[in-house]
Amino acid sequence: MTATGSVHVPQEEYVNGRRASDRLRTPRETAARMLDQYIGEPEDTPPPRECARGELDDMTTTCCQLATGVIESGRLPTLGALDVFRDAATRWARDGVPLGRIQHAISDGCVSGVRTGPRSVDGAVLVMELLDVVTEAVSDAYLAELRSLTQSGPRHDAELLDALLTGDGTARKIADRMGALLAEDYHVVALHFPAHAEEGGRRIDPTMMAARKLRRIHAALATVDAACTPIASLSPTGGTVLLPDVPGVDVGDLVDRLADAGEVAVTATTGSASIDDIASTAPHLYELLSLVRRLRYAPGTYDISDLVFEYQVSRPGLGRKHLVTLIDPLRDSVDLLPTLQAFVDSDSNRKKTATWLTVHPNTVDYRLKRVEQLTGLDPMKPSGLRRLHAALIADRLEARRVPVGERSL
Secondary structure, rough: OOOOOOOOOOOOOEEEEEEHHHHHHOHHHHHHHHHHHHHHHOOOOOOEEEEEHHHHHHHHHHHHHHHHHHHHOOOOOOHHHHHHHHHHHHHHHHHHOOOHHHHHHHHHHHHHHHHOOOOOOHHHHHHHHHHHHHHHHHHHHHHHHHHHHOOOOOOOOOHHHHHHHOOOOOOOHHOOOOOOOOOOOOEEEEEEOOHHHHHHHHOOOHHHHHHHHHHHHHHHHHHOOEEEEOOOEEEOOEEEEEEEEEOOOOOHHHHHHHHHHHOOOOOOEEEEEEEOOOHHHHHHHHHHHHHHHHHOOEEEEEEEHHHHHHHHHHHOOHHHHHHHOOOOHHHHOOOOHHHHHHHHHHHOOOOHHHHHHOOHHHHHHHHHHHHHHHOOOOOOOOOHHHHHHHHHHHHOOOOOOOHHHOOOO
């Protein structure tokens, strides 16, 4: 029986004066009752470790809705109506949800059509054929995505990556043994992945959701052109990617792709290095990544050249301590430090600063004039703004200080 076939149902069956299909008119509640029997009371029994309860609910509910339609029409759904299952199966293959769990949820939804629907043989056969076509669509999409993920993607050989990052001279021998081709130059990318919103959910295992986030990110890496296959070592919180430095490669685009796949705001620092200089470049990138996070800069991709100023200011010593004292006169005001920080962050744009602070531009002008009066440095002049910017960075890096970004207006 194909998805567009049909079974003759002479007359829809009635139970206690109601159409049998009416008993499936609340698919969400029907699915919940089915899954309650399978999972147990929410307070007592957690959902299956590999699959969140909400995902099982959605799959079972959709099957209940389809069962209602086929019972009323006597026809199986069209091929297009099964796209929702194919899309879900593709996504769950990337997430690592076991196929057996998905098939069980489909079965629950279709079986509910038999248990609560018509008692006729034809109606039961029709629902079972629905189960067959849905299971086939899901299995085909799931396995196709799984094959795609296993046939391409980044090399995750820990031995090779360790050799490149330590610079012990064995990387080329290891690559030869693996049959891998190494590029002469690489973009070295240090990455930070924040927790996904669902990692903090009350009824979802955070470890499971973190693993799913990581699998989605690995799947995105698998889409990189085969001519520049990356070497990667990633965890749920970040890691390192070595991306061949060849024409057409854009690290920013790659980071954006990983952020979209992981559904998180990714922060990355990157720099180019010859294969023999990777070991000396990587530690600087990790340090810069930590610096970007300590300064609470917006997520995104930062090249080494973007952070030269911040890196120099971050060096501990008397110079940094002196910089901090430059803005000490502003601490008695609740307005001046936040306004100065916003002015710096807006690239000296008064109107944008005013919009961010929800004040009039004239108010920004007044506060910046007060900054000049109290510090002797004019933030409207490049020379003054450079020193004030350096002071703000030093202030954030001094552990004894409360960062400007945490002070209220």
